[in-house]
Amino acid sequence: MRKVRAIASVDRLPNEVYGPANMTWWGALGGEVIEGFVVLLAVFAYFYLRNNTPTWPPLHTPLPSLGIPTLNLLLMLVSIVPAWLAARAAKAEDRYTTLVWLAVHGAFGIVICVIRYFEFFALNVRWDANAYGSLNWAILFAHGYTAVFDVFDTLGAVVLFIFLEPERKNYVYVTENSFFWYFVVITWLPLYWLLFLSPRW
């Protein structure tokens, strides 16, 4: 009968770590890959159908407005700062600073999502008018759905940080929440160009 021999003990290892060493980071990355690919396919569909249409936007379809979408783009870019500061404070495991920046991040998120609602009207086309309208609404909705998800995630973390003394797992959660928000903002850059600028050329 063979015997087992303990060559090491892991009881002194930490029970949480930050960044790519943590498996939830990989989970978030996987989520981003899936989401990102869905968006990429929508972009593929956009160009595929655009190729079919002699004018883009199609005849009698006005160009999208730029004001509100550009305002939201700027807000999104600025919102990276509180997200980043929240992640930094979380890594330092500073409860109150984390809470403050999480709240700011959450507030930005709410405003961005509210403005997203008005962005649909800035498209100046209904979803059922033509394929161009359908694509615009679909891409805006898909990205918006991800953003709303992250905002609820952030707000949950805010509540948790108010009512509970956070453990390390919760701090890690905050860093990954920010990581996901960067993804939300970064994917919006090419989409903003696609939806609001590219029809102008």
Next chain:
Amino acid sequence: MTAQPLPDEFVPATPIDEVLLPPAIDEADRARLHATWEPVIGLVGWLKSVNHKSVGKRYICAALVFFLLGGLEAAAMRMQLSRPENTLIGPDLYNQIFTMHGTTMMFLFAVPIMTAIGIYLVPLMIGTRNVAFPRLNALGFWVYLLGGIFLYSFFFSNTGPDAGWFAYVPLSGPQYGMGKRVDVYAQMVTFTEIAALIAALEAVVTICKMRAPGMTWGRLPLFVWSQLVTAVMVMFAMSSVATASIMLGADRLIATQFFNPAEGGDVLLWQHLFWFFGHPEVYIIFIPALGMVSQIVTTFTRRPVFGYPAMVAALIATGTIGFGLWVHHMFSTSVHQLGQSYFTAASTMISIPTGVQIFCWIATLWLGRPIWRTPLLFVVGFIVVFMIGGLSGVMLASVPFDVQATDTYFVVGHLHYVLVGGAVMPLIGAFYYWYPKVTGRMMSERLGLWNFWLLFIGINVTFFPMHILGLRGMTRRIYTYQEFLGWGTLNLIATIGAVIIVAGMAVFAVNFFMSLKTGAIAGANPWGADTLEWATTSPPPPYNFVDTPVVTSREGLWAYGDEIPVVTGLHTDRPEVLITSTMTTEPAYRNELPTPTIAPLVMAIIIAGMLAAAIVTPWGVPIGSTLLLVPFYLWAWPDKAQHQRNLREQGKQDRESEAA
């Protein structure tokens, strides 16, 4: 090559009472581990379970039930086609049945069962105690199950999808797809893709972060490699069909114009998005089967598989090239000539990595001393049947031939040779191989032989005539044909073959259920195999391993000397797993997994309600999403006692590290 005769009675390769990794802890500790990993019993406990083995087993059972349903549909079609102008099934029901057959087999059986076996085996094979996100895992299962129930409830109320399993627009669009039948199809696709994406994410993170120390990429069992490659493929392929099915649902429900040419849409966009998923789907089904074959060949030849690096490269190459051939499903549409040449080349090219693997298996068999037990028979059956399917696939890769054969029974014959040969044969072999691990008992070899030969003969008798029927002009999806067309005899032969398949599967079912009670006790490692799942008892305890085994070689258990190195120190009072680094598998941290909860089931029910409601009103989506927040927050909110304990321990740990 010397073949050993089959023993009359089962003789386990290792003594029944020998467990390679015996629990080196006392009874009290073991009882505590048990209580930690399987804390709740009874119906509620069953519904709450997040253990990968429980989830895996019910996933497998559910997939087998859907396999049975899909099989019955196939049998019904064969009965209808057995003679000309048969009136057993009318055209409308026939449309539903062939759509249900394809949909069930692809979305509810083939992909899920491969996933399910991975959910059960991967943690055991990589030496850990559960999957990375156990609650998410349970959610995936419930969503899948509810998706299947959803589809069949509609089918039984005469609202089964009827536009074929790939539901081409405009037939499936708002203009021609009347009623709610196609909406049921589109939503069912959404259910299964949610489940598949969850399982894929789970597999990737589990394999990347939870491998036992020492199990570097070069030592990973080929089945686990196959699961990893498949999971990555699922992440891309399922995203594509998700996009497509949501677009289709939206075109039908809220009048978007994605596929409406009159308003700038395009029907071929559906085909592109669908086949960008649909073709890789074949490999998503087939690659795990390749992994199963590699494990079986290794075990029954008693030697490491020949050309391990080539095998891994072939899996990855298959997974990659698999995304570059979707347009060969569309050769009869207006594909540009350059595109045709490219996709012909790619379609032919994919046979290279598969060929590499087949040669490696033959070399392994040649160099080893094969023991001809049932699982190995199925491997040989797989090689023969799959090669025939592969060869007709190369024929179809050629555009002039494909254009002639498109939508004929030649394609039906080809795809069944590939899928039944490439996936069902290895799958049944895998059942015989891993059954002892899951149940603790052996399946009967005698019935196994009957099972194999009936199935092997049945498959060929059913599907081979279909090639000839196709070449004689019989198109697919017709519910009957006239006598003068001369297709009657071959169709009758195919139906006889189907009866033989049914007999073969009945033998399998009998063997499966009978062996639960009467099978020989298997012991931990009845086949003398080399991978880690055989190091623990059969069936494995809820925590899989007491201590984490340290892997010293690609040969796994075969490489261990008298002493087996392990890593100790995981807590027994909480469900803790060891997380290791992705490349070097050095222990990184201890991670406490979440406890069982009803939240995944509640969430799945809400998702099901949301998708079902979205068939009739778009408001289903926002309302359902809002409702989802409740279980989501309950799921994420920390358990009070656990939270306090972690705070205490972290404080202590920090103080100690500061002092150090």
